[in-house]
């Protein structure tokens with residue numbers, strides 16, 4: 137039996153009761169991880185998220201659970217070692233959401249070859265280092281492939297391909313991973329988790345931060361807490377300003393965008409790392425399976441990214457530009473026999489890395505991906521930086537700092553209690569059986585798929601596609617509203633399902649129908665339903681218009 141609930145109203149009601157040991161601000165992967173770590177240690181925990189779980193950077197990543205080969209080349213061995221350790225833990229604790237993914241590094245020869253020979257040799261050493269630093273824990277070491285063997289994985293590679301490296305990392309669904317962490321905190325450990333609830337003020341008692349004022353959308357609520365943890369990523373300085381009175385300006389945002397193209401255009405059955413010849417970096421080319429968990433199944437895409445550029449625009453609204461798209465297309469087209477054009481781009485997403493500023497570096501690509509935990513004079517703990525992959529470790533460190541602030545008996549008890557290292561996330565249990573019954577549901581809901589299967593058995597129309605041409609089913613939208621705290625059309629199309637990231641315009645076309653399905657479940661009036669559709673379509677149109685992309689509803693099928 138679950139200990140807690142994941143119903144928004146019930147969680148809101150909980151927020152107003154008594155004093156929490158820990159109040160976490162921010163429901164990205166970091167905040168969700170902090171809430172789970174704190175709740176698992178027996179601390180009375182609450183989390184508030186201004187928008188939706190993972191709506192910030194945590195739904196816009198490259199979706200890799202990896203050590204980061206590139207950081208080795210920068211000499212950051214400890215970061216890679218720790219990340220590879222976390223990768224193994226995630227493969228075990230969330231086997232339904234985190235999968236081993238082989239990667240190809242194609243090496244080209246000839247004039248203008250993308251990787252000069254000496255760089256290729258250095259890469260070979262880096263691959264050994266990666267295995268030795270912990271990559272080998274996945275059970276396989278890297279190998280060198282001849283051109284034919286490499287083409288068997290990516291037949292679209294151009295003529296100049298000489299050979300390739302093959303190594304192993306892992307892939308996840310970032311938004312669903314964040315949600316699984318949040319649901320585990322609530323359902324298994326009784327944490328109060330509320331989305332669409334923003335902190336607008338901090339409360340103080342005797343100079344100490346002792347809670348916060350929350351705007352719930354339907355009024356304000358005072359939440360009392362012995363310690364507050366600020367896990368707001370990009371917005372961490374804004375929350376620190378509420379505590380410290382001045383804005384510390386420690387976060388330097390760096391923008392990274394991805395584009396999704398029909399899988400048929402690349403036909404890669406594994407991921408590839410393609411170097412950008414004009415830059416000292418590379419981009420990922422990652423396949424994303426469609427219907428039936430199959431590459432080539434309906435809705436399959438390959439996503440390509442990322443860019444890494446300094447950003448000084450509105451942090452609440454990063455957009456992919458025409459230059460961003462051109463950068464990625466130019467890089468990938470140098471590797472392919474047949475070029476991909478802007479007309480092939482089905483979707484884009486733009487995220488901002490919350491890097492911790494370093495005045496001595498001018499390139500955001502050089503800034504550290506390490507995390508930082510600080511405690512203010514008022515006792516508020518702030519955790520910034522890091523990666524999706526290392527969220528658990530960041531959370532452990534942040535809760536360690538929170539426990540130090542708590543002190544006394546509570547602190548002592550929490551220090552000695554349960555670690556999240558071997559803690560399975562929701563859906564891990566029973567996932568193997570679920571996979572045999574229905575691979576599509578199992579890969580997204582794990583052992584909880586049975587609930588969706590029962591809903592579909594009661595109403596077989598729920599097995600129909602949610603968005604024509606994409607693998608998601610109508611039942612997933614209803615399940616999202618009923619059991620996953622989705623409260624808007626965008627929550628359902630962008631994060632509970634990832635429909636918008638596969639085919640933006642197709643989701644805009646289906647928005648009216650999906651909103652009608654959700655209206656009954658969420659109690660929307662006709663005016664509210666229409667407003668949800670209008671807002672979703674306006675955001676999708678802007679996402680297409682800013683980079684000047686043509687409208688596209690052509691989806692990939694098997695071919």
Ligand SMILES: Cc1cc2nc3c(=O)[nH]c(=O)nc-3n(C[C@H](O)[C@H](O)[C@H](O)COP(=O)(O)OP(=O)(O)OC[C@H]3O[C@@H](n4cnc5c(N)ncnc54)[C@H](O)[C@@H]3O)c2cc1C
Pocket residue numbers: 161162163164165166167184185186187188189190191192193194195196197198199200201202333334335336367368369370371375390391392393442487488489490521522523524525526
């Ligand atoms: C392009 C790109 C690619 C990446 N790829 C990878 C990758 O492949 N692998 C990897 O390991 N890492 C990757 N990362 C890094 C990773 O995505 C981030 O480190 C991670 O998602 C940050 O999570 P977070 O919880 O700290 O921040 P966020 O996800 O941004 O969460 C912060 C949350 O705080 C909320 N918030 C803000 N203010 C308030 C308030 N006043 N009240 C309540 N809530 C508030 C926001 O709404 C937001 O949801 C990538 C990052 C980018 C940008």
